[in-house]
Amino acid sequence: MRWGELAALRPRDIDIERRRIQITRSASKRNNTFDLVTPKTWELRSVAVPTSVMTLLVPVVEAARSPSALLWSRPGDGSPLRPPTTTNWFVKAVYRLAQPEKGEDGEYVRDEDDKLVSTTDFPVISAHQLRHTAASLMIRSGAHIKTVQRQLGHKSAAMTLDNYGHLYDDDLDEVASRMDAAITGQTENPSTNPVEIQFDDPRQLDQENEKCP
Template sequence: MADIDDRWHRTGPDGKPERTDRYGIGARWLVRWRDPDGRQRKKSFRRKVDAEQYATTIEHGLLSGTYIAPDAGKIMVEEWATKWLDAQAHVKPTTLNRSAGIVRTHILPTWGKFRLSDITHAAVQSWVGELSRALSPASVAKVHRVLSLILAWGVRNDRLAKNPAEGVNLPRVVAPEHRYLSHRQVADLADACDMDGLVVLFLAYTGLRWGEMAALRVHRVDLDRRRVLVAESVTEVSGRLVWGTPKNHERRSVPLPRFVAELLGKHLVDKVAEGLVFTAPQGGVLRVRNFRRAVFNRAVAEVGPVGFHPHELRHTAASLAIASGADVKIVQQMLGHKSATMTLDQYGHLFPDRLNEIADRMDAAVCAPNVART
């Protein structure tokens, strides 16, 4: 428990207080307590009412398990953010690299020299407003999220009582409109890519992410069953290739249309089981930037649509699958989404509208001869 001591007021020969606070004023009231580790702590106050309020806060924290040491939040944000980044070994290298860039570019210039406990909700809200004048709403949300994660880590490690970044009003993010190619447009784009057209067809009819396609090995292609096992991914981070598991760390089996399987079978002749299915012209991993610069951008300029990106072939795969009658669970498995909700959030508008169908069925049931009328 916290005790208040009023005997800490002593005077010297000159009649002035022997003990003073940082302003040179006699500090009469002293709050003493033991923290959860058994260490003796104390804090002085000039007014009894302030000491009593502080003692109440300390006692509540000790009893409820929410105690925060007075000096715990004095660590600088710069140091704490570095510690937080060092603790992110569980995230994907691309995610870690993106977070480090946000810390370096947006968080440290503003908050680096602040103590963790000095950050207020109002200050974070003001900072978000400044960011909104320079960045897109989606970018503001990403930057705010990193700061919020850093501060939340402070709460979990008993450095802060609460996260001042929680509840901040963010600019509204408008989801971008996805572009979807038709079967004819996919064929035209593949033809324009010439010898690399199979890459376009493969992405447009399987929905694999680029890193999953680039890491695919021959022995994970089952041409008899027309299945591809997605078990690995490769990503370029700061010019360095990083190998790992697919997003969400889950393997999945993806179906191959028959015509893609036939083309893939010809492509795999003479390839070793452990070899990569798709490689760069000189061998090795097929990197998306090199592919765009050497092949894809020229083909897009020739047949369109303007500015089309290889990742949009993944959206196209979802669109073509749904148009072919695939339900949401099949599309979820095919794309490797964490949940069907995520699939519906992105592609729900592509599924057929069955509202009238449901209404017609209920109408038919009510109008059946054996239904009593009122």
């Protein structure tokens, strides 16, 4: 989910039993305010939620004052949550858990990719990177590229492949193993073998081959 989609959620958008979140609107910044707008057509979607995550959402949903109220909002004015900044509660929570390394000068140490270095098992991660993490977990779990596209709200599968196609490269060995298992299974079970079509005229075979995409 995008931050704007997250900030616009209401209890009514959460289906606890089916473990789904309906994305029907988004919080969009305009000048110094945030307006609730309708997302683009391809961004309207139903997002599947792991049970472990939904368990954390249940008390938040149940504590909401109204099904149509914001699921979470700014304490001061009740408006949608703003995207995290370096002084935001989200960043402070990440730093508390990751405890980024500091140099002798008291400044945070950065690696060759200009990223902060965690001194614990918890990564120094941004809110937007959590979206990438979700995509990676879906791919690692074997989700089809079209499924990942729909979950992320991308306009096309090509966009999803451009961003995450490299994560599928590691699946090549597994794909080969599955193909081998399928071939072996067909050999051992004749009932699943392809049906051989007989042609009286060899020219018929040529015509059929020309139809293949």
